[in-house]
Amino acid sequence: MSSNLEVFLKNAEARTFDPEHKRKLLFNIGQYDKKVVVGKQQYSNLQLARNKASAIKSKVTENMEKYLIEFETNFKRNGGKVIWAPDAEVAMKEIIDILKRINAKMLVKSKSMVTEEVDVNHICEKHNIESLETDLGEVIQQMDGEAPYHIVTPAMHKSKEDVAKLFNEKKGTPIDWTPEQITAYVRQMLREKYPKADAGITGGNFLIADIGGVEVSENEGNAYMSIAFPRVHIAIVGIEKILPSLADLDLFLPLLATHGTGQRVTVYNNILTGPRQPGEVDGPEEMYVVLLDNGRTDLLARKEQRRALNCIRCGACLNACPIYRNIGGHAYGTTYSGPIGSVITPSMSGMKEFKHLSYASSLCGRCTEVCPVNIDIHNLLLLNRKDSVEEGYTTRSENVIWKFWRKAMLKRSRMERGGASFKNFMIRRFFKEAWGTRRELPTVAPKSFNQLWKERTKSK
Numbered sequence: 001m002s003s004n005l006e007v008f009l010k011n012a013e014a015r016t017f018d019p020e021h022k023r024k025l026l027f028n029i030g031q032y033d034k035k036v037v038v039g040k041q042q043y044s045n046l047q048l049a050r051n052k053a054s055a056i057k058s059k060v061t062e063n064m065e066k067y068l069i070e071f072e073t074n075f076k077r078n079g080g081k082v083i084w085a086p087d088a089e090v091a092m093k094e095i096i097d098i099l100k101r102i103n104a105k106m107l108v109k110s111k112s113m114v115t116e117e118v119d120v121n122h123i124c125e126k127h128n129i130e131s132l133e134t135d136l137g138e139v140i141q142q143m144d145g146e147a148p149y150h151i152v153t154p155a156m157h158k159s160k161e162d163v164a165k166l167f168n169e170k171k172g173t174p175i176d177w178t179p180e181q182i183t184a185y186v187r188q189m190l191r192e193k194y195p196k197a198d199a200g201i202t203g204g205n206f207l208i209a210d211i212g213g214v215e216v217s218e219n220e221g222n223a224y225m226s227i228a229f230p231r232v233h234i235a236i237v238g239i240e241k242i243l244p245s246l247a248d249l250d251l252f253l254p255l256l257a258t259h260g261t262g263q264r265v266t267v268y269n270n271i272l273t274g275p276r277q278p279g280e281v282d283g284p285e286e287m288y289v290v291l292l293d294n295g296r297t298d299l300l301a302r303k304e305q306r307r308a309l310n311c312i313r314c315g316a317c318l319n320a321c322p323i324y325r326n327i328g329g330h331a332y333g334t335t336y337s338g339p340i341g342s343v344i345t346p347s348m349s350g351m352k353e354f355k356h357l358s359y360a361s362s363l364c365g366r367c368t369e370v371c372p373v374n375i376d377i378h379n380l381l382l383l384n385r386k387d388s389v390e391e392g393y394t395t396r397s398e399n400v401i402w403k404f405w406r407k408a409m410l411k412r413s414r415m416e417r418g419g420a421s422f423k424n425f426m427i428r429r430f431f432k433e434a435w436g437t438r439r440e441l442p443t444v445a446p447k448s449f450n451q452l453w454k455e456r457t458k459s460k
Helices: 003-016 019-042 046-062 064-077 088-101 113-117 120-126 136-144 160-171 179-196 222-228 246-261 296-300 305-310 316-320 338-349 351-359 366-370 377-390 396-409 419-435 449-459
Strands: 081-085 106-109 130-133 199-202 206-208 213-218 232-238 268-272 286-292
Touching: 003 019, 003 351, 019 246, 019 316, 046 064, 046 246, 046 305, 064 081, 064 206, 064 213, 064 286, 081 088, 088 120, 088 199, 088 232, 088 286, 106 120, 106 179, 106 222, 113 120, 113 232, 120 130, 130 136, 136 160, 136 179, 160 179, 179 222, 199 222, 206 246, 213 222, 213 232, 213 246, 222 268, 246 268, 296 305, 296 338, 305 338, 305 377, 316 338, 316 366, 338 351, 338 366, 338 377, 351 377, 366 377
Parallel strands: 081 286, 106 130, 106 199, 199 232, 232 286
Antiparallel strands: 206 213, 213 268
16 A cells, blocks of 8 residues: 555545534535525526637647747747746746845745645745745645645635634734634735735736736735735746637636636736836736646646646535545645546656545546536546556556456356355455445345346246
């Protein structure tokens, strides 16, 4: 058993049988569910919008190189600089080089899963550069020393009482502070930081090829201030985020908002096409876009699973998934959790190390049902399982067991051999551990349906 699998099983069990964790998680997801129902009412034909978005993203996936080069050309024309990063190590090396060149001591950072993927905060800390989160949920998580719990809602597993207690312990604020008071406190704290920051780092919800733009959606205004105040802005964006045209945003922005938070549209939506131009009063003097691969082209090479690159990171599949709703985000031990994380992580971080995630699913299809770009996630999980076997990531005992199983299943006479007692022994011997300690093993009946049928028809 791999160490990643052992950690996953341990964390999953601990979270699943923690009633307080489950209460908080289900309450917060329940609030999301109510809002999404309302948000979807803006559509007269939601399925048509999903189909159109799926077609555009599939077109991009099949022609990614063309659109990325178009983006680079247009972005550089406006004075921006593009860095192609094949992996997280190269991405952070380039970013640290930029920060050292400008002698950066402190940077402000907006919420971004891709910055978690390349580990911005910890690597900057190693180089004595303070990396300060500015999204309220991320501020909470950074203060608590935890990774984001959810793609969209970083502190989804915490109650307002948990947050008040955390701020009391870390900042000395009153233990009975309300969410409004905590928000005001964080706002004041951050407003003192923005003008002092040497650089700002953001992600990007979409890259727009025809104008060379980076689109950033947010609800708090913190990303915009992370861009507007510092002298240097660095946007780290996965190469799959590309869209062909500015005109596509009228389709994708409402889909992202509705499925992500239940809003008609996100509060702040900014499009950045380069550094400050002559005559402009704010914005960075230098702007860099780091185009991150980090395993995405490996996923692109899987002809079936490449559909997962259509994902717009709304988090809807996490909220719908019965597994996620029990074990939560941290149990997965990966940057991207839930169903979509279970699809993309084995390709991006190694099938051998993370093949178990593809089995962390009931295959109920709810993830596919709620996806705004029609990714058939549950089918992709099955394809991952198939690939893990074909690539040899199974144990010798597994191979032997399934070889005999297949041989028996192909012929009725072989299937009937041994009797129920022998079959029950084999099940206890080889499947008990995989079946789990909290479930009772199935028992083979004394007679098979085939035998009972023969007896019944013979008596007639």
